[in-house]
Amino acid sequence: MRTAHGDVETPAFMPVGTQGAVKGVTHRELDTLGAEILLSNTYHLYLRPGDDLIARRGGLHRFIGWNKPILTDSGGYQVFSLSDRRTIDENGAHFRSHLDGSAHSLTPEKAADIQAQLGSDVAMVLDECLAHPATEEAARLSMERTLRWAARARDRFVTLREGTVPGVTMSNPGQAQFGIVQGGVFPGLREVSAGETVKIGFEAYAIGGLSVGEPPAVMYDVVSRTTPCLPSDRPRYLMGTGTPGDLVESVARGIDLFDCVLPTRNARNGQLFTQDGPISIKNARYADDQGPPDPECGCPTCRTHSRAYLRHLFLSGEMAGSTLNTVHNLHFYLDTMRRIREAIEFGILADFARAFLDRYTRRARH
């Protein structure tokens, strides 16, 4: 994937830097780990420090000091999560800030404007995020609204690119905009959504509205039915997913781009990913365990520290524990993506996926 701030080898995983920083690690650490692209959240940055301030500073890359690619979401997902603080109508979402209660509106145009000011390399259109479960009728109505919003978002984006929206700075003239396929767990709706979104025409396409509580098999099925409807020469991005198993399963179904808070959030809760499945470092069995978290891992944490020490740091509430766990988990995710890319290059993805999933889930099965 080519962006205004460099290329990204796909399939790729994007660490989540909600407020312009990935929780627990510095950019330098991310760079060392080989992260090639970050995701940042429009909702949070819009409220604090504000897209105007970031635009004055020359855009998000310069503001946060990260010169590689950045993708921003539309802010919609966060706003829809403010269930009792927001209303939605055809024009957009209307909400109160979780910080100070102030009133704001997020429309397809506004979401494009904010992201233009942030200057991310990839901007996402505002989509309606439906809660799971939803009826097919509700999913259809929501999908259709998302299509109308997508057309408005694209119009605005084109106008922004021409530099003719007063008061909005296009911080990154090379910004791309991705459309989002919706349609819940209904393959027929997904096909309509994909077809119509592609007709509007974006630099690339994402699948939204999954990983929201449906069973994994349902998600894999929807992905299988949707990716063939999206152009094969453009990256396909599965939003908000997932477990290591989800990554492998979804790449096999045609996905190129992922983001998820699992590796970072779970690190702070003491869960470490390994090829044999996750372990909980707070477990008493590790109190005296001088082995590395994952004996096969080459990350800085595993090269230097024992399970006993990481458990001690976790129980002591030491920040270094969160950092060391985060470094390990991000390394595991990024390294898994590297191995997937290698397997694709060698034409052995199916074998790799089978072996990876078998080993990853074996302990849980016994």
Add this chain to the structure above:
Amino acid sequence: MRTAHGDVETPAFMPVGTQGAVKGVTHRELDTLGAEILLSNTYHLYLRPGDDLIARRGGLHRFIGWNKPILTDSGGYQVFSLSDRRTIDENGAHFRSHLDGSAHSLTPEKAADIQAQLGSDVAMVLDECLAHPATEEAARLSMERTLRWAARARDRFVTLREGTVPGVTMSNPGQAQFGIVQGGVFPGLREVSAGETVKIGFEAYAIGGLSVGEPPAVMYDVVSRTTPCLPSDRPRYLMGTGTPGDLVESVARGIDLFDCVLPTRNARNGQLFTQDGPISIKNARYADDQGPPDPECGCPTCRTHSRAYLRHLFLSGEMAGSTLNTVHNLHFYLDTMRRIREAIEFGILADFARAFLDRYTRRARH
């Protein structure tokens, strides 16, 4: 200063790793910053994970994955701070754990035993830490008790070195033990304490019981009166001090070794040290300030990030903010020590000290 885990250039500053980790940074970061020695707290490690566990793991260096020198305090200072949970008698201090309320005793022998098991490169004797202010009589009685404790601690240390204390593992056969001079703000008592402590005979000596609320001028005066009573061929350690100004003033009075939580704790509270005095990064004036925290600083934080970004991270409660601030402050402290060593080498310490202090305090004076 030579230790069992390598040499330390003096005068030196020791970052504080209370529970076996310096808050906000990894060991790798500390190494990059040029830290040559860490301080760790016996009280905390004794309670969790316990010195027995650490001894089984081969000592503190191996347990925490830090191969350079470590100094441990005696645990006394923390125990004395538990004002309503401890009693003191001639035998030692008796206290309840702040973690689970369990009852423990810390005697001069026990403090030596725990540190033997931790295997630090420098162990400190248990001393009585008097609150400030204290009468001269109280300070004298306490100083005399500290001397009796020092003799017991040395006896135990010698026995430990012979490997003949059942149930106690000497994790580091090259461990040194430092005596501690007490005597409050009374130079006469300090001279007695220094003379008698030197008579007992330790590898080197520390000055305790300062930086506890007395005015800086009083501390400097006590230091001036005490250092001439301590051997000039052994490092002199001023415990728990201090501000950047304190470091410069104290080196000029003969101090070689410092530890203090100021750079790390204040970093987490948003205070950054600069050659022009400290700044508070949360200040609204920095909201749009794209300059580095300290324009003359070459640390990773100042090379990459702006005041505006650090302020944003602080207000957002992002861990990366604490880490970046800590990196800067530790760099400032370690770099100040480097500059002091250079000034000594060139024979211009007095000039350096005058220029440093003048600049550091100028803004506050205007």
